[in-house]
Amino acid sequence: MTFPDPSISRNAYELLIQEVADYAIYMLSPDGRVISWNPGAERIKGYTADEIIGEHFSRFYTEEDRAAGVPGNVLVTAATAGRFRAEAWRVRRDGSRFWAHVVVNPIRRDGELIGFAKITRDMTEQRQAQQAALESERRFRLLVQGVTDYAIFMLDLGGHVTNWNAGAERIKGYAASDIIGCHFSRFYTPEDLAAGVPVVALEKARREGRFEAEGWRLRKNGERFWASVVIDAVYDDGQLVGFAKITRDLTERRQAQLQLEQSREQLFQAQKMEAVGQLTGGLAHDFNNLLAGISGSLELLSARIAQGRYKDLERFVAVAQGAATRAAALTHRLLAFSRRQALDPCLTDVNHLIAGMEELVRRTVGPAVELRMDTADGLWSTWIDGNQLENALLNLCINARDAMPDGGRLTVTTANCQLDRQAAQVPDLPAGRYVVLSVSDTGTGMTPDVMARAFEPFYTTKPEGQGTGLGLSMVYGFVRQSGGQVRISSRPGQGTSICLYLPFHPGQADASETPTDHGKPPPSGAGRTVLVVDDETTVRLLVTEVLHDLGYTILEAGDSEGGLRLLQSDVSIDLLVTDVGLPGGMNGRQMADAARSVRPGLRVLFITGYAPNDDISRIQMEPGMHVLSKPFALEALTTQIASILSEERRP
Structure with a gap:
């Protein structure tokens, strides 16, 4: 064995290293290779001297530290600063990790670096005790019973409550004896439970270390409150052992926020309706003119037909249709403008x-x-x-x-x-x-x-x-x-x-x-049955008449009760055409949903004007459902019906 410093007695050196078993004491060459090894190094690191002498000391470092170049930085720091000291994870021969306190000193002769002296101590037990003390202190701080504005409690890995503070009892209404051992999902609303929110919350805390959210939660008496929730993952020596959960009752703040939003909406709607009010006088005059054009054209048509004068009848039809189109456009603009809706x-x-x-x-x-x-x-x-x-x-x-x-x-x-x-x-x-x-x-x-x-x-x-x-x-x-x-x-x-x-x-x-293709013949409805439900007799008459002319078999009803009776019968129905706003106990959408429970995949065409309580824009359309706004051209109706019926029937 070669000793770098001959001034050190060989016997004294060997006696030193052979007697020390609690410390790994060994020497490194300038490039970091092991050149001596004591029993303490063998006990702590697991290598015999024959196995390790000549090997590079970086094999004691974790893969992450080696990838980050830590061993090289250790030698550079020791050589330039005169000493390197640190605590970190190191690896034994069997692959297990231990927490090491490390000191590296450079050895020089006549100012020239000839190697390093390295001392390592196994501090794993001390670190575990320290971590346990820190965790105990953290839990004590979190769960201090003097905190009443926050619900602070712990969960095990499965989400069951393991402890409970006074704030939790005040906010949620459960005593510790009532809730410890129960799953924390009982604080969630039925809607959140159905959506799997508790599972998502715990998984995010497990994956990312923290989950934060605001939402409605339940007290013991079933009352809802608006909660700010934080769930932190709790680790012990790098291993996940549970979760810390903090909940704050923000109901008053939420109510104030909702009231402010409602006030803003009311102000906006008031301003909008003020503008609508300024339109009404002129619009009434314009609509009277348009109605005069429509009624006058119809009177002239009736008179000419009675007189047998059929020439130029299309001119009066065009006048009436033009006036009706302009009236419809004004109606749609006014309703779209005045309707409440989100951005x-x-x-x-x-x-x-x-x-x-x-x-x-x-x-x-x-x-x-x-x-x-x-x-x-x-x-x-x-x-x-x-x-x-x-x-x-x-x-x-x-x-x-x-x-x-x-x-x-x-x-x-x-x-x-x-x-x-x-x-x-x-x-x-x-x-x-x-x-x-x-x-x-x-x-x-x-x-x-x-x-x-x-x-x-x-x-x-x-x-x-x-x-x-x-x-x-x-x-x-x-x-x-x-x-x-x-x-x-x-x-x-x-x-x-x-x-x-x-x-x-x-x-x-x-x-x-979309331009209307006037050259295309209307589609045939032979072999198809359409149920028309509308409480407006005129609309029902026009729709059934034009569909009958195209060969469709027509069923009709004037309210949802009569429509549902037909839909729940054994009669074959290929398409339901219904108004949204209907008398008879349910609206058109509700009737369609009830019908689909016995006729899965039933295709539906909603025909609707503006209905304050049944605005179709607020109803989420399902596959096979379509909408056509009133007033509509009969050709547009027949074209859309043909398009719907040409779709593949859904299972």
């Missing part, structure tokens, strides 16, 4: 939206205001709620009309806008592409003070009773929520221009209506 962004063609709003805007602003639509060719698409954008546009046009009491010019403009970093600073937006919708008027304009407050809720310059001051604030909030910005440009006596910067979205919005 629902989608790929939107703003030019197409404006074109659909033009007649409504024109009738709203009145004949004294000249309306101009200046839309850009090749306008980009935007990702936004179209219904809310219609609301914003109509409100801006109403404000512009009110700013021009003696008449003037209102211009609606669209444009594509590319903002670089510097240009984007003015509208306070990120650089990028935007669709700009502008509404400009030649009215009274605004002073700088008025412009500064224009977006404030309830701020208005209109006389009392003529405005709530919600219009511009709602427009601003909606556009900002959608990722855009609103800018006002105005001078007293020179009019106002309000620009909406809407975020660009790649893709092409579908702005076209």
